[in-house]
Amino acid sequence: MRHEVRLRVGPVTFRVGSAWRGPVRALRRLYEGYPEAGDVADYTVRLEPAKPWRRWLRPSVRIEGDYVLPDAAPLPLAHGLVAAEMAMNLQMALGERRFLLLHAASVEKDGRALIITGESGAGKSTLSAMLGERGWRFMGDEFALLDPDSGMLHPFPRPISLKNEAIAAMEAEVAPERFGPVMENTPKGRIRHMRPRAEALARMSEQARPAMVLFPRFGFAREVRPVGPAEAFMRLTQASTNYVAMAARGFDALTGLVQTCPGVAIDYPDAATAFELIETLWAEAGR
Amino acid sequence: MGQAMTGPLYIADTADARSLMLEGLTLLFHPASGMTHILAPPSPEILAALAEPGNAEAVLARLSTQFDFAPGEGAEALEARLAELESSGLVRRA
Incomplete structure (x- = not known):
């Protein structure tokens, strides 16, 4: 992953990676003061180009992770924070077994x-x-x-x-x-x-x-x-x-x-x- | 009583189930299917009566020790409840 941020929120750790710098930088700013997670994260979220060449042309974010929603709608890059949030929600909603x-x-x-x-x-x-x-x-x-x-x-x-x-x-x-x-x-x-x-x-x-x-x-x-x-x-x-x-x-x-x-x-x-x-x-x- | 026993034999599939009564409703977790059922009377009573195998007639006889039925009453309703419980998997053919 080109750009990455690791976060802990309560008992849950996330690793969010992206092909773009923008969403990761926005996440770092928004999550200022949150503890950093270690190497092993509970959930991995990837924000990647919907098609490889779209990283440059009209960027749009496709959400991926441990659990993939097949029809997860591509979102404009400007909505990177929403995409990250939706992906984090999805990972937890489907994958969580401790709570x-x-x-x-x-x-x-x-x-x-x-x-x-x-x-x-x-x-x-x-x-x-x-x-x-x-x-x-x-x-x-x-x-x-x-x-x-x-x-x-x-x-x-x-x-x-x-x-x-x-x-x-x-x-x-x-x-x-x-x-x-x-x-x-x-x-x-x-x-x-x-x-x-x-x-x-x-x-x-x-x-x-x-x-x-x-x-x-x-x-x-x-x-x-x-x-x-x-x-x-x-x-x-x-x-x-x-x-x-x-x-x-x-x-x-x-x-x-x-x-x-x-x-x-x-x-x-x-x-x-x-x-x-x-x-x-x-x-x-x-x- | 004294009549020939006819109709299929049923048994409740709730030996490992967890259940709890709240506000007159029985919440029942059925491990075999992983489903949670919310049951209104008389379904929980029917399940209790089917801890041992029995046909509809036997269930009615067992229930009548706890509940007051007029003669000939209840049989039709019981058949309907048994069919529901069977389709939900809480009751099976013995």
């Missing part, structure tokens, strides 16, 4: 973790980014790693992938040096990455016990509804990328989680309402 992977954000306070799950657009990144600036420790915006043996949640504090309106909201309260480049017209719209606070990186090896699972829905009037353990189980099996591959360990991990953690669904019309709801629910749960 039950939940498609969820997570934040921690007082040693207890809040898991925020939901489909794209539910507000995982927006809410975890906001909470991470307001007294919570950011643990991840994409994957929550549940340890099947201990029931503990491992941080996976990658740079937060802010989309569309969430970008301006965070730019208003976070220093500019923590942001990556703005990428327009990606498959997920406009994207700008934001590096978590230094504290979240310094504590990336510090696990937390899950205390609540939140199922947010954005764009609806304020509403709160408890989610019973059976419903939480069903929704979390769907939110997990490797539940089936984890077999009995996945079943035990997830049934353990839903029996010990209350589930709450919230509808919210704006981030301020969500913040107020989460703080209230958290305070009530802690009593």
Whole structure:
């Protein structure tokens, strides 16, 4: 690989290589302050020209790695960070066996973790980014790693992938040096990455016990509804990328989680309402 | 009882399964297929009744020690549940 960067995020190590200097340099800048991984990485991601000659002519990135998605769409080189992120997601989603992977954000306070799950657009990144600036420790915006043996949640504090309106909201309260480049017209719209606070990186090896699972829905009037353990189980099996591959360990991990953690669904019309709801629910749960 | 036993013999394939009841639903992990099933009554009770081989009639008799059926009631529903459980792999022909 011509250009390469090795990174550790929580318990996971990545090696990202590219035929181009640009994406690797952008990754180095964005991941400033992350520990460097050793020689053996858990996942290898390669960003290579879709056709050899395209390295010079209209460059476009093809994603490759230990697991290859055959129809992974080529992305313009300007979207190299998005391509790297998608490839890292794919590698983990398909390959991870140490942890039950939940498609969820997570934040921690007082040693207890809040898991925020939901489909794209539910507000995982927006809410975890906001909470991470307001007294919570950011643990991840994409994957929550549940340890099947201990029931503990491992941080996976990658740079937060802010989309569309969430970008301006965070730019208003976070220093500019923590942001990556703005990428327009990606498959997920406009994207700008934001590096978590230094504290979240310094504590990336510090696990937390899950205390609540939140199922947010954005764009609806304020509403709160408890989610019973059976419903939480069903929704979390769907939110997990490797539940089936984890077999009995996945079943035990997830049934353990839903029996010990209350589930709450919230509808919210704006981030301020969500913040107020989460703080209230958290305070009530802690009593 | 006392009638001739007819129909296929079934047995539950859940000896190594893990299960847990939550909110009246039974979550069951079936190692042979790697699938997780979410079962509503009476399916878990049927599986329990099929720990030993039995035909539909025998299952009905076993269930009637726990549940109150009117005479002639339940047979049709039981056939339907048995067919579902068989297609899901949780019950097989003995």
